[in-house]
Amino acid sequence: MVRLTVVAACSLRQFALDYEGNTDRIIESIRQAKAAGARLRVGPELEVSGYSCNDHFLEPDLYLHTMEMLARILSDESCNGILLDIGLPVSHRNVNYNCRVICLDGKILFIRPKMQRVHADSLDYREMRWFTPWTRQTQWEDFHLPKMLQKLQGSTHVPFGDCVISTPDSCFGAETCEEMWSPDAPHIPMTLDGVEIITNSSASHFSLQKLDVRLKLISEATRKCGGVYVYSNVQGCDGERLYFDGCAMILCNGQVLAQSPQFSLNEVDVITATVDLEEVRAYRSSMSRALQAAHSTKKYHRIQTAFELSPDEDDLDSHRRPTLPRELKFHSVEEEVALCAGCYLWDYLARSGSTGYLTPLSGGLDSCATTVSVFSMCRLVISAIEDGNQSVIAVVKRLFGEAPLPKTPHELCNRVLHTIYMGMSQQSSHETRQRAKDLSAAIGSYHVNLDIDSVYHAQKNLVKEALGFEAKFKVEGGTPAENLMLQNIQARTRMVTAYEFAQILPTTRQLAGGGGLLVLGSANVGEALRGYLTKYDCSSADINPIGSIDKADLKRFISWAQVHFEIPCLDDFVTATPTAELEPITEDYVQSDEADMGMTYAELNVFGRLRKERKMGPLSMFQHLVHVWGKDQQEGSEKQEVSLEPAEIAYKVKFFFAQYAITRHKATTLTPALHCNDYSPEDNRFDLRPFLYPSFWRSWSFKRIDRELERIEKARKKSEKS
Ligand SMILES: Nc1ncnc2c1ncn2[C@@H]1O[C@H](COP(=O)(O)OP(=O)(O)OC[C@H]2O[C@@H]([n+]3cccc(C(=O)O)c3)[C@H](O)[C@@H]2O)[C@@H](O)[C@H]1O
Numbered sequence: 076m077v078r079l080t081v082v083a084a085c086s087l088r089q090f091a092l093d094y095e096g097n098t099d100r101i102i103e104s105i106r107q108a109k110a111a112g113a114r115l116r117v118g119p120e121l122e123v124s125g126y127s128c129n130d131h132f133l134e135p136d137l138y139l140h141t142m143e144m145l146a147r148i149l150s151d152e153s154c155n156g157i158l159l160d161i162g163l164p165v166s167h168r169n170v171n172y173n174c175r176v177i178c179l180d181g182k183i184l185f186i187r188p189k190m191q192r193v194h195a196d197s198l199d200y201r202e203m204r205w206f207t208p209w210t211r212q213t214q215w216e217d218f219h220l221p222k223m224l225q226k227l228q229g230s231t232h233v234p235f236g237d238c239v240i241s242t243p244d245s246c247f248g249a250e251t252c253e254e255m256w257s258p259d260a261p262h263i264p265m266t267l268d269g270v271e272i273i274t275n276s277s278a279s280h281f282s283l284q285k286l287d288v289r290l291k292l293i294s295e296a297t298r299k300c301g302g303v304y305v306y307s308n309v310q311g312c313d314g315e316r317l318y319f320d321g322c323a324m325i326l327c328n329g330q331v332l333a334q335s336p337q338f339s340l341n342e343v344d345v346i347t348a349t350v351d352l353e354e355v356r357a358y359r360s361s362m363s364r365a366l367q368a369a370h371s372t373k374k375y376h377r378i379q380t381a382f383e384l385s386p387d388e389d390d391l392d393s394h395r396r397p398t399l400p401r402e403l404k405f406h407s408v409e410e411e412v413a414l415c416a417g418c419y420l421w422d423y424l425a426r427s428g429s430t431g432y433l434t435p436l437s438g439g440l441d442s443c444a445t446t447v448s449v450f451s452m453c454r455l456v457i458s459a460i461e462d463g464n465q466s467v468i469a470v471v472k473r474l475f476g477e478a479p480l481p482k483t484p485h486e487l488c489n490r491v492l493h494t495i496y497m498g499m500s501q502q503s504s505h506e507t508r509q510r511a512k513d514l515s516a517a518i519g520s521y522h523v524n525l526d527i528d529s530v531y532h533a534q535k536n537l538v539k540e541a542l543g544f545e546a547k548f549k550v551e552g553g554t555p556a557e558n559l560m561l562q563n564i565q566a567r568t569r570m571v572t573a574y575e576f577a578q579i580l581p582t583t584r585q586l587a588g589g590g591g592l593l594v595l596g597s598a599n600v601g602e603a604l605r606g607y608l609t610k611y612d613c614s615s616a617d618i619n620p621i622g623s624i625d626k627a628d629l630k631r632f633i634s635w636a637q638v639h640f641e642i643p644c645l646d647d648f649v650t651a652t653p654t655a656e657l658e659p660i661t662e663d664y665v666q667s668d669e670a671d672m673g674m675t676y677a678e679l680n681v682f683g684r685l686r687k688e689r690k691m692g693p694l695s696m697f698q699h700l701v702h703v704w705g706k707d708q709q710e711g712s713e714k715q716e717v718s719l720e721p722a723e724i725a726y727k728v729k730f731f732f733a734q735y736a737i738t739r740h741k742a743t744t745l746t747p748a749l750h751c752n753d754y755s756p757e758d759n760r761f762d763l764r765p766f767l768y769p770s771f772w773r774s775w776s777f778k779r780i781d782r783e784l785e786r787i788e789k790a791r792k793k794s795e796k797s
């Protein structure tokens with residue numbers, strides 16, 4: 076026996092506060108879902124307002140406008156004939172909720188608010204600041220419709236609460252994003268109460284290799300409970316540092332049936348799958364499950380509708396077949412960096428209305444990675460143009476004016492990307508200057524090669540003239556203060572010069588589109604964590620596509636791009652020693668990042684993850700690393716490359732925390748960075764900490780490390796004696 080139904084999940088390129096654009100995309104997705112024969116369409120979380128409205132969620136205007144947009148969808152007859160699960164914020168009895176409105180044929184069936192304890196509120200989410208969770212499981216009450224909806228509804232109230240929908244042939248229930256991630260996930264009591272289809276409306280951000288976790292959670296849910304899972308997500312940059320990586324999915328009993336692209340420039344991606352509800356019933360028919368279901372006390376109020384999910388005529392339709400399981404498509408870290416940064420940069424360019432980008436290109440790996448991210452964007456855009464993507468074409472037309480549309484990524488790159496090398500005769504090597512030139516030539520960017528010596532000397536002379544003091548570099552016998560001042564003149568001059576050229580280049584090149592260029596930053600996550608950057612230098616920019624990515628991943632990305640983007644000169648960037656080139660190069664001295672920082676990029680990665688993701692203070696980090704990096708590694712454990720004495724580890728941990736505390740103030744002014752890693756130290760959104768610390772050297776936690784070190788060394792001596 077079969078009972079077939081077609082369900083649809085969407086990835087929509089929503090944009091915070093773009094009410095009309097968002098509604099257009101919702102209606103288009105409904106149209107596409109219907110055209111594919113779907114009986115149920117699920118959209119992303121808060122799709123009408125956009126997810127990242129932040130404190131706008133506290134404004135009554137927003138609730139008015141989302142209701143106006145809902146009225147537009149309900150009164151659009153082309154949206155009839157399909158069950159709709161739409162995400163929007165709703166104010167109920169003066170309390171704001173993050174809701175799903177379930178509708179059919181121009182009427183609301185019920186409103187389901189996001190539930191107790193499972194509002195997204197960690198890392199980069201702040202939902203509890205704007206929304207109140209619905210705390211009463213399986214309970215509901217009447218929602219008083221605003222006047223504009225009363226007419227359409229033909230009544231004044233609809234149910235509001237933790238209910239499910241019962242159709243003549245099945246039952247579906249909604250959980251919202253984070254709810255699935257929680258140990259108390261609603262899909263468990265729902266499925267034990269006979270709900271066969273779970274819809275999930277998400278705004279789930281991208282971070283490297285996270286898709287695997289997401290998929291595991293959904294497949295676990297349906298493998299354990301049986302059932303169909305229809306997962307929808309936002310796509311693109313909706314106005315914040317987060318990139319939402321789409322990838323709508325439909326699963327049945329733990330197997331993937333359909334997946335939309337994880338990285339695409341499409342406005343609307345709709346996927347559908349034909350599922351056999353009888354397979355769900357058969358999967359669930361075990362005594363153990365039946366006993367648990369019988370014991371479950373959570374019984375959901377069922378909102379009845381006469382609308383069938385699997386009309387008989389569909390089963391008789393000889394064309395309709397259940398969708399076969401498939402493997403989910405995953406990308407490697409390198410591909411993820413290329414695609415995510417490329418898509419994000421395109422959204423930023425398109426939505427900011429800017430004319431293009433400018434990258435200060437130093438010949439080092441980081442600014443190379445930022446530059447190649449823009450080239451990746453150009454590749455994605457050209458392929459979207461070839462696919463006839465109208466929204467992309469409209470933006471490219473704005474950028475090209477009367478000129479014909481570009482045919483290659485290089486042509487597009489020449490129009491939108493400007494690279495600028497700002498050398499100093501004594502400090503800049505021929506190699507870095509040449510690498511910058513070579514990369515620009517390989518990707519087609521508009522390149523400027525200049526020297527900033529005259530500005531540097533003018534600045535330096537201010538001190539000489541005003542104070543009668545001639546500052547010297549360390550290698551010339553200067554003090555650390557002099558050395559720093561001279562380095563920072565260069566670093567900050569580069570920032571001013573970058574903005575100057577970003578402002579004027581579109582005029583000198585007579586570019587269409589108006590306005591200036593956006594300046595891109597390229598400080599990586601390790602440098603930000605260690606504070607190895609000059610405050611308000613060229614690391615200060617408008618947006619930083621690589622700010623939450625570590626050096627090792629950037630290296631992998633560039634090595635990958637060398638092959639896949641066919642840019643042979645990238646090899647030179649990967650093999651070069653990272654250097655700031657702020658101090659004069661002499662016969663026996665070349666400035667090096669890792670020597671300056673007193674730690675390696677690899678160590679910074681470890682410290683960063685332990686500090687943020689594993690929530691370790693100095694003492695726990697020391698204790699943990701003694702196990703991981705220590706000489707006495709556990710038998711049977713994977714042998715680590717590092718093998719250090721406890722005293723060396725104690726020193727490294729202390730040194731890291733001491734430097735971190737001294738330079739933490741720089742995190743307050745970091746350029747907004749595309750979020751790719753959950754250990755990003757950008758304190759503006761992800762990592763809320765003080766920026767004025769007492770000295771760690773005299774701290775109680777460091778004294779505790781000393782005491783612990785003493786204990787370890789005593790224990791070791793004792794065991795050596797015996
Ligand atoms: N607690 C506090 N709260 C708020 N602000 C505080 C502060 N302490 C210092 N400051 C401010 O911060 C300033 C010190 O920071 P900053 O000016 O960055 O100076 P600083 O960190 O001392 O030096 C920058 C270092 O970054 C290195 N570097 C590495 C790689 C690249 C680049 C580059 O520029 O390309 C530079 C450069 O070699 C140098 O060693 C102080 O002069 C003061 O204005």
Ligand SMILES: Nc1ncnc2c1ncn2[C@@H]1O[C@H](COP(=O)(O)OP(=O)(O)OP(=O)(O)O)[C@@H](O)[C@H]1O
Binds near residue numbers: 439442495598613655
């Ligand atoms: N000679 C230069 N010409 C143009 N831009 C520069 C130059 N030196 C530094 N910059 C810019 O300033 C930023 C910070 O400088 P820094 O020396 O810290 O580089 P970095 O973070 O090590 O990056 P990279 O690996 O690109 O050199 C660089 O990412 C780059 O954008």
Ligand SMILES: NC(=O)CC[C@H](N)C(=O)O
Binds near residue numbers: 194251252254256280
């Ligand atoms: N909007 C949400 O509830 C998202 C939270 C969830 N942890 C995620 O990253 O997907």
